[in-house]
Amino acid sequence: MGNDLHMRYLEDFKPAERETIDGYLLTEEEIISFAQKWDPQPMHIDPEAAKTSHFGGLIAAGAHLMAIGVHQLYARPTRPAVIGVMGLDHVRFLEPARPGDLIALLRECIEVRPSRSKPDRGVVRNRVTLINQHGKSLLRYEDTILVLRRPSTGTP
């Protein structure tokens, strides 16, 4: 798969480790273009109509926030050597994300569990939180991902 030097394998995850990933600037243009495709409700695509909504202005779609979380975790040179994401639990949309928000991702590793049946892999669980520039948590969830162990070098 290339770039293996930048992979984080099962051995690289430690329970209770914390990692903060740089801010993601959320623009009005991106909020609208994401929502026009996936969730075209007025609060996400129409700045004028959004002013009279429950949130008083344009807010990002929930699916957009979840995509930003994935982007921060996986669209980097150093990324988990995932086989796949098994699931997400306790996904909570806590505060709306608005145009101009600078969003940081906090990852807290909850659990690292080598597979009993397959020696090349294991399960990692992380608590992931997206936080805006005011320190408010916007989205929180726990992921459960299947991660490869570091391949052996082949020399005994």
Next chain:
Amino acid sequence: MGNDLHMRYLEDFKPAERETIDGYLLTEEEIISFAQKWDPQPMHIDPEAAKTSHFGGLIAAGAHLMAIGVHQLYARPTRPAVIGVMGLDHVRFLEPARPGDLIALLRECIEVRPSRSKPDRGVVRNRVTLINQHGKSLLRYEDTILVLRRPSTGTP
């Protein structure tokens, strides 16, 4: 917010109701373009590299599948009168979604609960499953959404 005739209000949700929403055709082009922006791992963006991956071919990003679920629920003339999505629970990626899949959404209403403190709204929970053309479940989750009651007509 316009088009109120097509809104599904709290009164329109019934526990145990089931609704199936038409198939969504997942193309290779869309899998790649979504993932290039949000989750550019080889299994999502590189058909050749994907052949040697765990899944044996290109698969859709999890965030893409979640966006498809939102699209099927909210990008329709008749959509829930949501104030917002509070959360998702038990999100499970069960089978990979591949190019050419025709994905149906099954919504099963689990609970309808009027708010005790705010008479204009209530909470609805649904079990949502995306199912491919072979009847295999790809993604399952439970949503918890805040939904408006039908506005009173103003005539007593």
